[in-house]
Amino acid sequence: xxxxTQSPTHLIKTRGQQVTLRCSSQSGHNTVSxxxxxxxxxxxxxxxxxxEEENGRGNFPPRFSGLQFPNYSSELNVNALELDDSALYLCxxxxxKEEKLFFGSGTQLSVL
Amino acid sequence: DAKTTQPTSMDCxxxxxxxxxxxxxxxxxxxxxxxxRQIHSQGPQYIIHGLKxxxxxxxxxxxITEDRKSSTLILPHATLRDTAVYYCIAHTSGTYxxxxxxxxxxxxxx
Numbered sequence: 346x347x348x349x350t351q352s353p354t355h356l357i358k359t360r361g362q363q364v365t366l367r368c369s370s371q372s373g374h375n376t377v378s379x380x381x382x383x384x385x386x387x388x389x390x391x392x393x394x395x396x397e398e399e400n401g402r403g404n405f406p407p408r409f410s411g412l413q414f415p416n417y418s419s420e421l422n423v424n425a426l427e428l429d430d431s432a433l434y435l436c437x438x439x440x441x442k443e444e445k446l447f448f449g450s451g452t453q454l455s456v457l
Numbered sequence: 458d459a460k461t462t463q464p465t466s467m468d469c470x471x472x473x474x475x476x477x478x479x480x481x482x483x484x485x486x487x488x489x490x491x492x493x494r495q496i497h498s499q500g501p502q503y504i505i506h507g508l509k510x511x512x513x514x515x516x517x518x519x520x521i522t523e524d525r526k527s528s529t530l531i532l533p534h535a536t537l538r539d540t541a542v543y544y545c546i547a548h549t550s551g552t553y554x555x556x557x558x559x560x561x562x563x564x565x566x567x
Contacts, residue, residue: 380557387557387559387560390554393553401552403554436500443550445506446503448501450498450500451499451500
């Protein structure tokens with residue numbers, strides 16, 4: 346079975362731009378969660394998608410948005426990038442919305 | 458979810474048991490204790506979880522005190538590859554988010 350894969354692995358953007366990060370969930374998993382991890386900090390929950398619907402959201406502004414597709418892969422979109430958006434963005438899939446998480450290796454986003 | 462408190466860092470000699478403590482004094486009855494670890498440049502990896510009984514799997518053992526206010530993750534024979542940040546999380550069953558703290562940075566020494 347394939348694990349969680351994220352693309353791209355690294356990305357550099359400038360302030361004000363928009364970015365789309367992609368995640369393929371582990372085979373058989375119907376739930377995807379996104380986390381932001383700043384340097385030296387633990388991951389912070391952004392939102393979760395279960396069967397193509399947003400199932401919960403953390404304390405992030407509306408310019409952070411997402412999608413989940415019928416094959417349960419997912420996208421994270423961030424508009425109007427700010428310098429503080431520089432972080433490692435982690436995607437995690439789970440068998441159901443309440444199950445343990447399986448994380449990808451993340452996308453390192455740098456905003457200049 | 459209850460707040461957890463962990464030491465910032467610990468060292469352990471290779472081949473010895475690594476005992477990582479976690480305090481969760483405000484944990485409620487339906488909150489599980491989860492442990493994840495994050496090796497440098499990778500996403501967190503699930504290790505183990507439990508409610509009130511001690512648990513063991515191929516990676517580690519989890520010892521939860523009878524009052525559930527604290528727990529210990531035990532890596533029985535630490536190797537250099539166990540060097541990582543270990544996160545202890547009190548997670549309410551049925552909720553969608555995990556609240557990660559800053560974890561314990563474990564360094565296994567040769």
